[in-house]
Amino acid sequence: MPVREKKRVVVLFGGRSGEHEVSINSAASVMAALDRDKYEIIPVAITREGRWVAGITPEQAAGGLDPAVLSGTGGGAVTVILPPDPGWRGLTVPGNGDAGQIAGEIDVVFPVMHGTYGEDGTVQGLLELANIPYVGAGVLGSALGMDKVLMKTVLARHGVPQARFLSFLRREWETDPKTVIAETEKQLGYPCFIKPANLGSSVGISKARRREELVRGLELAAGYDRKIILEEFIDAREVEVSVLGNDDPMASLPGEIIPLKEFYDYEAKYVDGLSQLKVPAELPPDTVERLRELAIKVFKALDCAGMARVDFFLRRSDGAVLVNEINTIPGFTRFSMYPKLWEATGIGYRELLDRLIDLALERHRDKNRSKTTFDLPGK
Numbered sequence: 165m166p167v168r169e170k171k172r173v174v175v176l177f178g179g180r181s182g183e184h185e186v187s188i189n190s191a192a193s194v195m196a197a198l199d200r201d202k203y204e205i206i207p208v209a210i211t212r213e214g215r216w217v218a219g220i221t222p223e224q225a226a227g228g229l230d231p232a233v234l235s236g237t238g239g240g241a242v243t244v245i246l247p248p249d250p251g252w253r254g255l256t257v258p259g260n261g262d263a264g265q266i267a268g269e270i271d272v273v274f275p276v277m278h279g280t281y282g283e284d285g286t287v288q289g290l291l292e293l294a295n296i297p298y299v300g301a302g303v304l305g306s307a308l309g310m311d312k313v314l315m316k317t318v319l320a321r322h323g324v325p326q327a328r329f330l331s332f333l334r335r336e337w338e339t340d341p342k343t344v345i346a347e348t349e350k351q352l353g354y355p356c357f358i359k360p361a362n363l364g365s366s367v368g369i370s371k372a373r374r375r376e377e378l379v380r381g382l383e384l385a386a387g388y389d390r391k392i393i394l395e396e397f398i399d400a401r402e403v404e405v406s407v408l409g410n411d412d413p414m415a416s417l418p419g420e421i422i423p424l425k426e427f428y429d430y431e432a433k434y435v436d437g438l439s440q441l442k443v444p445a446e447l448p449p450d451t452v453e454r455l456r457e458l459a460i461k462v463f464k465a466l467d468c469a470g471m472a473r474v475d476f477f478l479r480r481s482d483g484a485v486l487v488n489e490i491n492t493i494p495g496f497t498r499f500s501m502y503p504k505l506w507e508a509t510g511i512g513y514r515e516l517l518d519r520l521i522d523l524a525l526e527r528h529r530d531k532n533r534s535k536t537t538f539d540l541p542g543k
């Protein structure tokens with residue numbers, strides 16, 4: 165078989181997530197920057213309903229998909245599925261059998277998807293079954309990064325400094341609200357933060373200064389998730405570090421978020437002008453070193469791969485560095501923190517994409533080195 169010169173890269177975007185639009189913006193930047201001399205790029209949009217549509221660009225998807233496109237009958241777009249069969253390794257038009265395969269064997273998938281069904285290990289699980297290399301963390305790292313309770317539990321075990329936290333199931337809140345309130349007041353006090361355990365982009369997050377706000381915040385969060393996390397409020401500067409690599413990752417210089425609102429909520433994140441990024445952050449060298457070390461420690465503790473952005477609080481009262489969270493598929497527009505931090509550290513946007521694709525291939529090779537069968541000794 166002739167060796168194909170260009171790697172065939174599927175850019176997956178959109179998805180069944182509150183961060184659908186954010187993903188489209190990230191994917192538009194990624195698509196625009198991927199080197200066409202090295203890659204053949206196949207964009208695949210996932211609709212809000214979860215349908216996979218090949219052949220439309222993020223720009224087209226941003227305008228909303230018309231019914232002809234959605235049914236795969238118009239606009240050059242076609243509905244596809246990705247079979248879990250590792251012998252297949254390609255997209256196919258459902259119902260057309262072997263003849264339905266489009267575009268041939270995929271070399272690597274770049275899921276540029278944030279939040280549920282994209283960043284949480286589910287799409288990664290499908291790609292594992294199909295044995296296709298993909299950019300970013302695997303099933304476990306993605307799932308751990310998405311669940312703030314398990315993320316913090318694992319980080320605590322590794323001695324990583326964090327805000328004090330508590331968690332409850334929605335069921336506990338609904339059946340025994342008195343205990344939830346009493347425990348929160350006893351262990352955290354006010355102000356505190358209330359969050360759905362598995363969301364992103366600040367959706368469903370609120371700050372409570374007194375009991376009525378706590379009740380409202382718990383109700384809000386319970387509308388989004390069956391698990392809720394509560395944290396002590398940290399009065400802090402917010403700084404972020406980008407991590408790149410697999411088993412021996414490296415960390416970028418830190419950057420600072422300066423929200424002009426009370427906290428870094430959905431609007432502050434995505435409405436232009438409501439927050440500023442300071443890249444690199446102005447910090448003493450020992451703090452920079454501490455942040456970079458901790459970012460790598462967090463990345464490894466959560467079994468990440470490829471990329472992640474680790475977010476920190478720098479407490480104003482004593483300068484303590486606390487880890488807030490990890491994002492395994494961070495915002496990826498040209499103006500997003502993740503690529504901007506690499507730019508400041510000496511890796512440009514396009515080179516960053518090349519490295520991520522190489523890391524995906526490297527990890528896949530490494531995984532396929534491991535045995536999946538066991539030969540009984542002596543046989």
Ligand SMILES: Nc1ncnc2c1ncn2[C@@H]1O[C@H](COP(=O)(O)OP(=O)(O)O)[C@@H](O)[C@H]1O
Nearest residue numbers: 327357363364365366367395396397398427428
């Ligand atoms: N414990 C806390 N103390 C102070 N501010 C917080 C705390 N937790 C979250 N925040 C604020 O809320 C924002 C969003 O919270 P975060 O946990 O990062 O959720 P998301 O995953 O949605 O980004 C943070 O960037 C910060 O501004």
Ligand SMILES: [Mg+2]
Nearest residue numbers: 365366475489
């Ligand atoms: Mg955050």
